[in-house]
Amino acid sequence: MRDMHIHFAYLDERTKRMIRRAILKAVAIPGYQVPFGSREMPLPYGWGTGGIQVTASIIGSDDVLKVIDQGSDDTVNAVNIRRFFQRTTGVEVTTDTTAASIIQTRHRIPETPLREGQILVYQVPVPEPMQHLEPLEVETRKLHALQEYGLMHVNLYEDLAHFGQIATTYDYPVLVNSRYIMAPSPIPKFDNPKMHMNPALQLFGAGREKRIYAVPPYTSVESLGFEDHPFSVQHWEQPCGICGARDSFLDEVITDDQGGRLFVCSDSDYCAKTQAAAERPGSAL
Amino acid sequence: MSQAPLLRVRDLRCAYGAREVVRGISFDLWPGEVLAVVGESGSGKSTLLNAVAARHAPVGGTVEFAVRQGPDGVGELAEIYAMTEAQRRLLARTDWGFVHQNAADGLRMNVSAGANVSERLMALGQRHYGRLRAQASDWLQRVEIDPARIDDRPDTFSGGMRQRLQIARNLITAPRLVFMDEPTSSLDVSVQARLLDMLRMLTRQMELAAIIVTHDLAVARLLAQRMVVMQGGNAVEAGLTDQVLDDPQHPYTQLLVSSVLPP
Numbered sequence A: 001m002r003d004m005h006i007h008f009a010y011l012d013e014r015t016k017r018m019i020r021r022a023i024l025k026a027v028a029i030p031g032y033q034v035p036f037g038s039r040e041m042p043l044p045y046g047w048g049t050g051g052i053q054v055t056a057s058i059i060g061s062d063d064v065l066k067v068i069d070q071g072s073d074d075t076v077n078a079v080n081i082r083r084f085f086q087r088t089t090g091v092e093v094t095t096d097t098t099a100a101s102i103i104q105t106r107h108r109i110p111e112t113p114l115r116e117g118q119i120l121v122y123q124v125p126v127p128e129p130m131q132h133l134e135p136l137e138v139e140t141r142k143l144h145a146l147q148e149y150g151l152m153h154v155n156l157y158e159d160l161a162h163f164g165q166i167a168t169t170y171d172y173p174v175l176v177n178s179r180y181i182m183a184p185s186p187i188p189k190f191d192n193p194k195m196h197m198n199p200a201l202q203l204f205g206a207g208r209e210k211r212i213y214a215v216p217p218y219t220s221v222e223s224l225g226f227e228d229h230p231f232s233v234q235h236w237e238q239p240c241g242i243c244g245a246r247d248s249f250l251d252e253v254i255t256d257d258q259g260g261r262l263f264v265c266s267d268s269d270y271c272a273k274t275q276a277a278a279e280r281p282g283s284a285l
Numbered sequence B: 001m002s003q004a005p006l007l008r009v010r011d012l013r014c015a016y017g018a019r020e021v022v023r024g025i026s027f028d029l030w031p032g033e034v035l036a037v038v039g040e041s042g043s044g045k046s047t048l049l050n051a052v053a054a055r056h057a058p059v060g061g062t063v064e065f066a067v068r069q070g071p072d073g074v075g076e077l078a079e080i081y082a083m084t085e086a087q088r089r090l091l092a093r094t095d096w097g098f099v100h101q102n103a104a105d106g107l108r109m110n111v112s113a114g115a116n117v118s119e120r121l122m123a124l125g126q127r128h129y130g131r132l133r134a135q136a137s138d139w140l141q142r143v144e145i146d147p148a149r150i151d152d153r154p155d156t157f158s159g160g161m162r163q164r165l166q167i168a169r170n171l172i173t174a175p176r177l178v179f180m181d182e183p184t185s186s187l188d189v190s191v192q193a194r195l196l197d198m199l200r201m202l203t204r205q206m207e208l209a210a211i212i213v214t215h216d217l218a219v220a221r222l223l224a225q226r227m228v229v230m231q232g233g234n235a236v237e238a239g240l241t242d243q244v245l246d247d248p249q250h251p252y253t254q255l256l257v258s259s260v261l262p263p
Helices: A013-028 A049-058 A074-089 A136-146 A150-163 A187-195 A267-280 B045-052 B085-094 B113-123 B128-142 B159-171 B189-206 B217-223 B241-246 B249-257
Strands: A064-069 A102-106 A119-123 A174-176 A180-182 A201-205 A212-215 A221-223 A250-254 A261-265 B008-017 B018-029 B034-039 B060-068 B074-079 B096-099 B179-180 B209-214 B226-231 B234-240
Touching: A013 A049, A013 A201, A013 A212, A049 A074, A049 A102, A049 A119, A049 A201, A049 A212, A064 A074, A064 A267, A064 B217, A074 A102, A074 A201, A150 B085, A150 B113, A150 B128, A187 A221, B008 B045, B018 B060, B018 B226, B018 B234, B034 B045, B034 B217, B045 B179, B045 B209, B085 B096, B085 B113, B096 B159, B113 B159, B128 B159, B159 B189, B189 B217, B209 B217, B217 B249, B226 B241, B226 B249, B234 B241, B234 B249
Parallel strands: A064 A102, A102 A119, A119 A201, B034 B209, B034 B226, B096 B179, B179 B209
Antiparallel strands: A174 A180, A174 A221, A201 A212, A250 A261, B008 B018, B008 B060, B060 B074, B226 B234
């Protein structure tokens, strides 16, 4: 399976050490964006080059890898990244959240709770949560350093003033360890509470922007809000159309041109397991 | 007026490279006092203002400010350039205000008027949307902007409204000192008059000290109790506004006063 002409996990060892040093620093300062020398990868920017570099520098031959895109194991991005690591490392791959030691993700956190020892690697397009309000990076770095985060609430205020509710539904800003404001990457805000006190290590890689940041295990992650308009997550009227789960994030699928639509779990592994459990009455998941 | 000055500037020197543009200016400002700095363009007025407002580090001299201690207590004079940057920035967004000539420099043009006005409160940690909005609406009224326009963006506002919005944004934290760089000169005369009226009322009501940089002697006459005349980086004359304007001593001040065209 492994292509022996390519160095293990594609990157050379010195690059991996450089990235590991950045990761260690990121873990030491939860939520702080550590600059690193991002490399050119054999995939285009926007396909997860940051996440791939993080995974490549932490993966070992005995790791078990799971790759998801929008919760699903079989979308283009996930399939390609999984194949990339199969070819360059030959590690075992899985779709089972509980079996994986490293999970690289784009836009979702798995529904199945993570456990200690697992690592969740996020692909991040825009690491700076204040970029839309303050275009100068020199200035945003200063705002982080001095903990001047009034701007973030200006953003939420605008949502409330124009829509009557906080209309930000993904990449919802969080305060990590009561210190740094962090962009959680474009995960739905439904997933934000899962980051709080999570037993797994969460690593974030932004390839184009050349930043790595991290949330270590059991770290507080608080979603921003107003006292009279607190943070809340989305809810659905109906259960998943395939497995019947009521506690998962649902995607809306248009089934025909007569207005037919189906709501299904975005996490394919979770959906399959719930279905299997329903078919075997009495067995626990 | 109280006994201690709010701001003490001593022998302030500013330079751009080797060129010295402010050559040793000293003055005191007392609480509630409005000081006008007048002079022709290029005389170093704006550089002086920026240096005093901690926006441009001087090459020499001191700027000391009586930092607020506790809810009402006023502390000792503290050298602002000896503070940490965090302290200076906190001071600049709580106890100070800065009104730019061009309102677009002092406002966030892409967020609503309400967010502009309440940004400082949010920066200070207020997290109650209803109360923030009530305060923003109250301040819009005080600067004579229809509160119904609270959700409109400042790029839909006229020049005079933008300037008033900028003033509301600065005054919402009840600062004790406001710096104004040509606050009226980009406005037409009738709008200017209204703005000046409003400024005069607000400085009296809030016992606000202000330093106003202007090239317009009428603005100085209307708002300021004292004035400093600058030429080539030096303060050539200083004193009570009426005294300086009615009985100018220095040849440059005499020239300045006589250059004003009567309507």
